[in-house]
Amino acid sequence: MKVAVYGLQWGDEGKGKVVSYLSKDFDWIVRYSGGPNAGHTIVKEGIKLVHHHLPCIDHGGSNRGYLGPGMVVDLSTLIEELESLERIFPGISKRFYIDKYVSLILPWHKLEESALEKAENIGTTKRGIGPTYKDRTARFSITLYDIENDTAFEKLKAMKAIKSPLVNSFLDEAALLKDLETLYNRLLELGVKVTDFVSIKEDLEKSSILFEGSQGFLLDINCGTYPYVTSAQVASAGISSFFSWVKIDRYIGVAKAYTTRVGEGPFPTEIKGEIAQKLRERGGEYGATTGRPRRVGWLDLPALKYSVIFAPATEIVLTKADVLSGFEKIKVAISYNVKGKRVDTPRGFGDFFEAEPVYTDLAGWTDLNDPLFEEFVSLMEEFTGVKVSMVSTGPETSQMLIKEV
Ligand code: IMP
Numbered sequence: 501m502k503v504a505v506y507g508l509q510w511g512d513e514g515k516g517k518v519v520s521y522l523s524k525d526f527d528w529i530v531r532y533s534g535g536p537n538a539g540h541t542i543v544k545e546g547i548k549l550v551h552h553h554l555p556c557i558d559h560g561g562s563n564r565g566y567l568g569p570g571m572v573v574d575l576s577t578l579i580e581e582l583e584s585l586e587r588i589f590p591g592i593s594k595r596f597y598i599d600k601y602v603s604l605i606l607p608w609h610k611l612e613e614s615a616l617e618k619a620e621n622i623g624t625t626k627r628g629i630g631p632t633y634k635d636r637t638a639r640f641s642i643t644l645y646d647i648e649n650d651t652a653f654e655k656l657k658a659m660k661a662i663k664s665p666l667v668n669s670f671l672d673e674a675a676l677l678k679d680l681e682t683l684y685n686r687l688l689e690l691g692v693k694v695t696d697f698v699s700i701k702e703d704l705e706k707s708s709i710l711f712e713g714s715q716g717f718l719l720d721i722n723c724g725t726y727p728y729v730t731s732a733q734v735a736s737a738g739i740s741s742f743f744s745w746v747k748i749d750r751y752i753g754v755a756k757a758y759t760t761r762v763g764e765g766p767f768p769t770e771i772k773g774e775i776a777q778k779l780r781e782r783g784g785e786y787g788a789t790t791g792r793p794r795r796v797g798w799l800d801l802p803a804l805k806y807s808v809i810f811a812p813a814t815e816i817v818l819t820k821a822d823v824l825s826g827f828e829k830i831k832v833a834i835s836y837n838v839k840g841k842r843v844d845t846p847r848g849f850g851d852f853f854e855a856e857p858v859y860t861d862l863a864g865w866t867d868l869n870d871p872l873f874e875e876f877v878s879l880m881e882e883f884t885g886v887k888v889s890m891v892s893t894g895p896e897t898s899q900m901l902i903k904e905v
Contacts, residue, residue, distance in 0.1 A: 501526075502746050505817075506713025506735045508753040508807035510725075510761035512785075512794060514819035515754050516540025518890075519556040519712045520897045527707035529555035529565045531714065533738035535572035535605060535632070537625040537730060538714035539788025543895045547588065550788050553578045554596060555712050559589050566704075569601035569697050569742050570732070572632040575683035582690050594691035600648065601696060603641035604680065605632045608663055608671065622728055623763025625789050633721075633731035635659075644694055647684045653677050697742045709746070711739050717753075717807040718761075718852075725852045728765025735811035752889070753813025755804055757821035757876070758830075760794040762787050768855040769797035769833045783823040798831040800857065801883045805845045808884045815889040815905065816880070821873060822893055827864035832879060833857035868893055868901070 505522065507513040520542040523529055536552040543549075544559065553573060555565035567573065582593045609628030616631070617624060624630060635641045640659055646652035656673040663671075688694070715734045718724045722733060732738060736751060758779060761767050771779075776796050779785065785794040807813065824830055836843040836855035843851055865873035868891065877888050887905040 501708045501750075502711070502748050503709070503750045503752060504711040504713065504736060504739055504748050505752045505754060506711075506811060507716030508718075508755045508804055508811060508813060508816070509716045509759055509800075510718045510765075510767070511714075511716040512539075512760055512762070512788070513716055513754040513756045514892055515713060516542045516551065516556055517819065517892060517895065517897060518752070518754050518817050519710060520544065520558075521890075521892075521900050522710055523556055523563065524558040524561050525708065526710040527563055528704060528709045529557050529563065530568050530704075530709055530711050530743075531555045531566070531571055532568040532711055532741075532743065533570045533732040533734060534714035534730065535627060535629055536574050536577050537627045537629045537789060540712075540714070541788050541895075542897060544897050549585070549588075552581055552789065554581055554585070557592075557595055559585075559592065563595070565596045566695075566700065567596065567598040567602060569599035570738055571599075571602045572605050572629055572636075572732075573598070573602045574605040574627065575680065575687070579683060579686050579690070582687075582692065586690070591691070594693075597693045597695050597700065598644065598687070599696055599700075600644040600694050603632050603636045603643060605629070606642065606676065608659075609635070612663075620727070621764055623765070624730075625763075625787075627789070630731040642680075644684065645696075647680055648694070652680065701745070704743075704746075711743070711748070713738070717811040718803060720811075723810050723849070725765050725849045728763065735807075751812055751814045752817055753808060753811055753815070753886070754817045754819060755807075755880075756819050757799060757824050758783070759797045759800050759803075760785050761797075762790070762792050762794050766852040766855070767795055767797055768803070768836060768852060768857045769800040769831075770795055771797050779823065783820055798833060798857075798859065799880070800833045801880065802833060802836050802844055802846055802855070802857075803852070804880070805884050808886050809845065813886055816884070816886050817890040817892065818877065818880070818888045819892040821868060821876070821891060825865060825867050830862050830864050830876075831859040832862060832876070834860050834879075834883065 557565040605628040609631040612631040
């Protein structure tokens, strides 16, 4: 079985929890895009873990995790992540594989991002993700392959010559290379295996795989609310760039019962004030990577339908509906008014900027056994044309309700 799990909103849908729930049934958990901008929170038997680079393998089990070549990796934070996981699960690093073609996030990428943020104000996670993907597309990113093959130094020198004076003024390429080599050796010392997407194919082919997405489809570089997006392909297109040979059996889209986003950009159903604060507090809506308070809003069905079609999703896992339990009334957007025209499915990202949401009011539910909650689920299913296959009932990995579909 090959399964993809990714977010259908603006990230933070609770993918970490969903992947962690499903993880034990798969031989491989593969991260295929993004980098340490992701913050996948997992709560297992009371222990809270936040993964940034690492795929959510079954911590106590024996399956393996692969950081695929479409990722961008900050070696020093990856090592910190491994070391802190080692303190709880000694020896776990040996179960991780990293592709030698991942692009490395270098110190200047973060500097470039800070400079760009002043001009663009995207509200990035400041992890250097965009500038690293930019260098990859511009054909001069540094990979682990370069460290292994002594091609890193020449490339660093060439990059330094091209980079802005901001970077040039302090960068010592020889010192940077030494740092990278030290980090690379530490990875090996921890037992992480360096591989590549061709050598690993045979193993993947005969295994069950869960492709773990990061961010959400509305942050996709191509289909998201551009330019307020991340720099990677976050859904199926991101998987197919290196794994086009894989036939995916299930595309599981994760959606929250309400909506959040961090950073700037259009957010048609955003709410402010008392209700927003209540939702933020009850849902713990603070960034797992940056700690920023997340913007919050009602469920946006037109946006969800757009994601379900184009990400795509063949089923939905609904998360955090328990956060809305006890609300007397809730709202759900069922169409947009775009310049006087009714729009049910946004026509590309332009509509997100112009949308005035049209809401329906629903009576809130007391708990997830309340028939009023079923009505909410039916509305989601009817609107999107996709069934809700699982409902997360709390933060613990085990708190999951499987629905008959
Ligand atoms: P970047 O990925 O750091 O370049 O940030 C670009 C946009 O994506 C910003 O609005 C970030 O807040 C958002 N973003 C990136 N990663 C995540 C995530 O894992 N969850 C939610 N938002 C994210």
